Amino acid sequence: MRIVSVVLVHVLLVAVAVVAFVVWGTGADPARASRQVTVPDLDRRLPDNPETLTLVRPPGVLVTDTASIRSGVSPEVLPAAEADVLTGAGVVVVHAYVTHENGVVLGLWQLSIRDGHDPHTALRAIDELYATGGWAPAPTAARGVLVRVQNPARGQPYTGYRAHYVRGRNLIRIEAYGTDRARVADAFAALATRQLTQWPSR
Amino acid sequence: MAVAVTPATGTAPVTLLRAGAAVLGTYGYVLGLLLARHDLNPEPVATIRVWLNRPLGLGEDFGPFAVMLLLAAAGLQPRRLVQVGLSVLATVCVCLFVYEDPARLLAFLPLLLAGYVTWAVVDERLPAWAGVPLGVGCLAVVVAADRAFPGLRPWWYPVAAVFAVLLSLVVVRPGPTAGAVAGHPVTRALAVAAEVPFVAGALLVLVGA
Amino acid sequence: MRYLHGLNLLRIVASVAVFYDHLRGWFASGGQRWTFDENLSAAVLSPVRLDALVGAFGICTFFLVSGVVITFAAQREGPGRFVARRAVRILPAMWVVLLIVWVLASCHVQVGVAGPVDAGDLFANLTLANFFVPNQTGLDLVTWTLGVQIAYYLFVAATIPLLRRWPWLPPALAVTLVSVLLSVVSDESTTATHMLRVIITFLPILFIGQLVALVRLGRLHPLAGLAYGVLQWLLLVRGDLTSDLTPAVPGYARMVVCIALLVIVCCRLSGGLATARWTRGLADRTYAVFLVHVPVLYVTPHLLSTTTGTTPALLIATVATAVLADLLYRFVEVPCVRWYRKWENRGRNSAERAPDDLAGRVEAAR
Numbered sequence: 001m002r003i004v005s006v007v008l009v010h011v012l013l014v015a016v017a018v019v020a021f022v023v024w025g026t027g028a029d030p031a032r033a034s035r036q037v038t039v040p041d042l043d044r045r046l047p048d049n050p051e052t053l054t055l056v057r058p059p060g061v062l063v064t065d066t067a068s069i070r071s072g073v074s075p076e077v078l079p080a081a082e083a084d085v086l087t088g089a090g091v092v093v094v095h096a097y098v099t100h101e102n103g104v105v106l107g108l109w110q111l112s113i114r115d116g117h118d119p120h121t122a123l124r125a126i127d128e129l130y131a132t133g134g135w136a137p138a139p140t141a142a143r144g145v146l147v148r149v150q151n152p153a154r155g156q157p158y159t160g161y162r163a164h165y166v167r168g169r170n171l172i173r174i175e176a177y178g179t180d181r182a183r184v185a186d187a188f189a190a191l192a193t194r195q196l197t198q199w200p201s202r
Numbered sequence: 203m204a205v206a207v208t209p210a211t212g213t214a215p216v217t218l219l220r221a222g223a224a225v226l227g228t229y230g231y232v233l234g235l236l237l238a239r240h241d242l243n244p245e246p247v248a249t250i251r252v253w254l255n256r257p258l259g260l261g262e263d264f265g266p267f268a269v270m271l272l273l274a275a276a277g278l279q280p281r282r283l284v285q286v287g288l289s290v291l292a293t294v295c296v297c298l299f300v301y302e303d304p305a306r307l308l309a310f311l312p313l314l315l316a317g318y319v320t321w322a323v324v325d326e327r328l329p330a331w332a333g334v335p336l337g338v339g340c341l342a343v344v345v346a347a348d349r350a351f352p353g354l355r356p357w358w359y360p361v362a363a364v365f366a367v368l369l370s371l372v373v374v375r376p377g378p379t380a381g382a383v384a385g386h387p388v389t390r391a392l393a394v395a396a397e398v399p400f401v402a403g404a405l406l407v408l409v410g411a
Numbered sequence: 412m413r414y415l416h417g418l419n420l421l422r423i424v425a426s427v428a429v430f431y432d433h434l435r436g437w438f439a440s441g442g443q444r445w446t447f448d449e450n451l452s453a454a455v456l457s458p459v460r461l462d463a464l465v466g467a468f469g470i471c472t473f474f475l476v477s478g479v480v481i482t483f484a485a486q487r488e489g490p491g492r493f494v495a496r497r498a499v500r501i502l503p504a505m506w507v508v509l510l511i512v513w514v515l516a517s518c519h520v521q522v523g524v525a526g527p528v529d530a531g532d533l534f535a536n537l538t539l540a541n542f543f544v545p546n547q548t549g550l551d552l553v554t555w556t557l558g559v560q561i562a563y564y565l566f567v568a569a570t571i572p573l574l575r576r577w578p579w580l581p582p583a584l585a586v587t588l589v590s591v592l593l594s595v596v597s598d599e600s601t602t603a604t605h606m607l608r609v610i611i612t613f614l615p616i617l618f619i620g621q622l623v624a625l626v627r628l629g630r631l632h633p634l635a636g637l638a639y640g641v642l643q644w645l646l647l648v649r650g651d652l653t654s655d656l657t658p659a660v661p662g663y664a665r666m667v668v669c670i671a672l673l674v675i676v677c678c679r680l681s682g683g684l685a686t687a688r689w690t691r692g693l694a695d696r697t698y699a700v701f702l703v704h705v706p707v708l709y710v711t712p713h714l715l716s717t718t719t720g721t722t723p724a725l726l727i728a729t730v731a732t733a734v735l736a737d738l739l740y741r742f743v744e745v746p747c748v749r750w751y752r753k754w755e756n757r758g759r760n761s762a763e764r765a766p767d768d769l770a771g772r773v774e775a776a777r
Binding site: 006009010013014016017020021023024025026027028029030031032035048060061062063065068069070071 | 438439442443444460463580583584586587590591593594595596597598599600649650653654655656658659660661
């Protein structure tokens with residue numbers, strides 16, 4: 001085939017692709033706009049944006065890993081009351097690691113809030129939900145972190161810790177629960193220290 | 203400048219790697235570095251970062267990858283001691299003046315050895331069964347440096363090292379087209395001056411640009 | 412056309428990678444830590460950012476290698492024969508595995524099938540319709556990759572006449588096709604559109620393999636191959652940037668470049684490990700391993716909680732996979748291909764027969 005014909009064919013093919021681009025767009029999902037979470041990109045020279053997943057890996061056997069899935073999962077995976085509160089506050093996608101080790105269940109959750117919603121609203125809303133549920137505030141030296149604890153009671157053998165804080169567009173949850181109170185407290189403290197050292201509140 | 207390498211490797215691989223290092227080094231350590239120091243992200247650099255750098259996992263506008271290509275090329279011509287010395291010196295300049303972090307040498311210098319091992323295998327001075335583990339060992343040193351120095355971890359140097367080694371393995375047996383590209387005057391000119399962008403980047407930092 | 416022995420090594424590594432990735436889920440489902448993986452991830456996989464991409468490495472490698480070897484096959488086969496040979500190669504083994512899994516699931520054996528199954532599920536899976544029709548139970552979820560492969564085969568078959576005369580034209584068409592389809596299929600809210608988007612997103616990987624083959628065959632200028640390859644890679648990036656769902660794991664773009672470079676290097680290998688008999692034997696069984704390993708792993712996680720520990724359980728699961736894969740290869744794949752070749756050559760003398768040549772021997776590849 002002559003060079004001219006080859007060039008003309010390529011021009012035609014490019015034209016077809018361009019027309020498709022103009023008519024139908026880039027291929028971006030139109031529903032994305034309502035779920036848009038603009039992740040801060042602090043250093044564009046980095047090979048990856050580390051703010052897309054701001055969770056350390058908890059120790060122990062991995063029970064749940066939705067953190068490796070780029071799209072995460074819906075907030076519907078959470079208990080109904082939490083899902084309602086968080087969805088109302090703008091949470092659109094959840095990434096999480098849940099593990100268990102030595103009788104303690106550990107969890108790290110990244111709850112991403114869509115653009116136009118204030119992550120601190122979600123922070124206050126979830127903390128109030130836990131307060132309403134009888135979880136007592138627990139002291140912490142970490143700035144911007146709200147910690148709640150549930151102690152064992154009649155018919156409820158578990159000790160549980162829930163800490164929430166905001167980093168960028170994400171509400172981060174650190175949790176630990178189990179029946180051995182001391183072990184749960186130690187595991188929670190260790191996990192919270194690791195998580196907050198690497199990904200402090202911002 | 204005739205780059206005297208053994209007949210097995212020829213001059214084309216070294217020329218191609220050095221030319222690539224020159225282009226990417228200029229982009230990374232002159233243009234990219236200037237933009238970063240002034241907190242700028244103009245087009246088309248912004249688009250290149252989104253469409254090339256991030257998908258490839260090569261940060262700093264290909265700068266470290268360019269250093270690794272330069273060193274791999276130096277390793278492919280072990281008899282050219284002056285050339286090797288210049289490449290190492292350029293690397294040292296980058297580590298000391300651009301990064302102010304000599305630890306980065308541990309992430310870069312293994313590529314020199316990887317290039318040498320590649321030369322030795324291709325030139326049949328070293329059997330492949332020995333060369334492959336040695337080459338993997340070079341990558342292991344980069345990985346070890348990445349683990350030992352937490353400041354290096356966000357920059358994904360092991361990823362850049364893997365790319366540099368694979369690219370070296372591909373170009374080490376160039377076909378006629380690669381040979382023709384390597385023989386082009388522009389390519390040869392870039393290869394001759396491959397160390398310049400890295401030294402220029404270091405100088406830019408020194409003069410506070 | 413020289414047989415590409417080096418690609419057998421890659422196929423074996425890819426098979427191990429996919430198996431390894433699913434072993435992680437196997438350990439987790441058995442409630443056990445896999446210390447070896449934790450150590451390997453920390454020491455090796457995480458620094459080279461392969462931690463979450465082990466399975467993706469395997470899949471990308473299979474796609475790229477398939478793109479290469481199928482292009483070699485297309486040089487010597489007409490469209491009809493091409494489609495028929497590919498169908499004979501992949502469908503019987505898939506159907507046998509799906510049928511067995513369906514029977515086990517119907518008998519309520521824990522084989523990794525979520526929920527009850529009926530005849531409709533079987534039919535949907537046998538035709539891969541389960542990936543397009545909602546509320547269908549998947550019997551062997553790795554078969555989604557065959558949807559991508561089949562789409563590629565159909566494109567290659569349709570463009571074989573063009574490939575013979577103008578080898579640059581199918582790659583050029585492929586770039587336009589993927590670009591247009593990416594623009595058109597943007598909504599992934601339904602099962603069908605999501606699967607379509609998956610196929611479109613991953614097709615560039617096979618097309619890059621096609622380009623490697625065409626350059627190697629001398630049918631496409633290397634610079635043209637590089638240009639088309641860069642365009643296909645950019646389409647892979649575009650697919651990634653414009654979707655939150657597909658690919659499910661980030662990092663495919665850099666993986667594809669690494670594997671493409673590896674493929675080019677491996678295409679040159681012609682001695683040592685690459686040409687060993689056992690290499691060929693293992694590589695020939697990688698498709699069977701791919702099909703059987705997930706059901707085998709789902710049947711066996713309970714072994715992990717025995718008092719004998721995880722090592723025996725791992726050995727049993729691995730040996731079971733190897734044995735079943737070998738049985739599938741020997742008693743389904745090979746006989747079907749042989750039977751079909753006999754049927755192809757019926758009534759022909761030895762001079763007229765379709766040669767048992769490179770194209771025939773790369774039947775082992777998908």
